[in-house]
Amino acid sequence: MPSSLTWARQIIWGDVPSSGVERRLLLKIDWFILSYYLDRSNVNNAYVSDMKQDLNMQGNQFNIISTVFTCGYILGMIPNNLMLQVVTPRIWFPLVQLVWATLTFCSSTVKTVQQLYVIRFFLGMAEASTFVGTHYILGSWYKPSELGKGSGLFTASGLIGTLFSGVLQGAVYKNLGGVAGRSGWRWLFVIDGVITLPIALYGFLVFPDVPATTKAFYLTEEERLLSYERLKSDHDVDRRPLSWGLVKKVLGHWRWYACSLLFAVSGETESFSSNNLMGQWLSSIGDYSVEQVDYYPSGVTAFGIASTLICATWTDYARVRWPVLLYMSFCCTAAAVCILIWASPTAVKFLAYYLAGASYSGQATTFAWANQICADDNQERAVVLASMNMWNNVVNAWWPLVFYPATDAPRFKTGMITMICTCVATVIVTLLVRYLEQREQRSAHALVDTLEVTTP
DSSP, X not given: OOOHHHHHHHHHHSSOOSSHHHHHHHHHHHHHHHTOOOOOTHHHHHIIIIIHHHTTOOTTHXXXXXXXXXXXXXXXXXXXXXXXXXXXXXXXXXXXXXHHHHHHHHXXXXXXXXXXXXXXXXXXXXXXXXXXXXXXXXXXHOOHHHHHHHHHHHHHHHHHHHHHHHHHHHHHHHHTTTGGGOOHHHHHHHHHHHHHHHHHXXXXXXXXXXTTTOOOTXXXXXXXXXXXXXXXXXXXXXXXXXXXXXXXXXXXXXXXXXXXXXXXXXXXXXXXXXTTHHHXXXXXXXXXXXXXXXXXXXXHHHHHXXXXXXXXXXXXXXXXXXXXXXXXXXXXXXXXXXXXXXXXXXXXXXXXXXXXXXXXXXXXXHHHHHHHHTTTOHHHHXXXXXXXXXXHHHHHTTHHHHHSOGGGTTTOHHHHHHHHHHHHHHHHHXXXXXXXXXXXXXXXXXXXXXXXXXXX
C-alpha cells in the first residue's frame, strides 16, 4: 500500500522519476520549454478598449480581423512544424519571434482597419510556429506518463499570458492612454512587442531542441544521454531526412484523420474566450467601465488555468485522456444553457462565462493524447499535431463570422445553440478516437503474441 507521500508524488509526477538525475532533467525541461510562449489575445483587448472607435470599425470587421489572422495561421502550420525537422528549434523559434515582434510594433501605427488586416495575416503565419511546434517538442522530451502535465503547464503558461494581457490592457488604458498622442490600445501593441524581444533572445540562449540533437548548456552529459535513452522503449526519437513517403504514410493511417477531426470539433468550444464573448457582452450592455470590461473576462482565463492543470495532472495519474473532453463538454453545455436563458440574473451569466473556461482543459489533453498516439513515429507526429491545429483553424476562419458575429452581442443566441451541438459532437468524436486507439493497441498486442509464439 503506497504511502500518502508516494501517492501525492505519483499524482504530481505521473511516474515518479527513478533517480535524482531524471528529476533534475525534468525540472530543467519543464522550465526551459514551458516558460516560452506567445500571446495573441491583444487584439481582443484592444477592440474593447477604443480601437473600434479609433479605426471606425463597422459591422463584422472585428470578426474579419480574426479570420485573416486565422488564414495566415493555417498556411503556416504544417510548413513551420516541418521546418523543425530541418532547422533546430533553438534557431527557428526565436527567428519567428523577432518577425512577430516587428509586426506587433507595426500594429500600433495602423490608421485603417484594412492595414490591420494585412498585418494580422502575416502575424498569423509567424505565430503558427509556436503552439504546435512546442507540443511537438513536448512529445519529444516527455514519456506518456508525463505528457499530460507538460501539455497542461504549456497551456496554462499561455493562459497566464492571456490573463496578464487583460490586466495589462486595463492598466495601459488607465495610465498610458493619450501619452505621446497615442491611444491606450496602441500602447498595448508597443509593450507586447517590447516584451517579445527579450523572449526571443531567451529562446536562442536556452531552448533545448530535442533529445537527439540537444546541446543545451544547462544539461550535463549524463542528462543528455538519459533524455534520449529513457524514451527509446515507446518513442521514435531519431531524426530522419524528409521524403515524399511521409505524405503516403500519414494519409494512409487513421491517426491523421481522427486526431484532426477531434480538435477541429472540440477546439470550437473555446469560442467563448477566443472571441471574447464576455467582453463583448459587458461592453454592449454599457454598465461597465473600459477597465472593468478588460478585467472581468480574466476570470474565464483563471478558471481555464485551474481546470487545465487539475485535469492534466489527473490524466497522467489515471493514464487516460478522454474523460477530460467529456468534462469540458459538460461545462460548456451548462454555460451555453445559462446564457440562452436570457432572463437569468447577471451573476448567473458571470458564472456561466467563467465555467466555460473549462474548454481550455480539452486543448492540453487533446494534444497530449495525440502525442501519445503517434509516439512511435517522429515525423508522423509532427504532421498530425500541425494538422490538428490547422483544421481547427480552418473551421475558425469562418466559425465566428457565422455563429458569433459582433452584431449578435450581447446575447449570441445562435452561438449558444451551436455551442451545445459542438459539445455533443465532441463527445461522439472523443469516443471514436478512443475506440480506434484501443483497436490499434489490441492489434499490436496480438502481433507481439504471434511473434512470441512463432519465434523458436
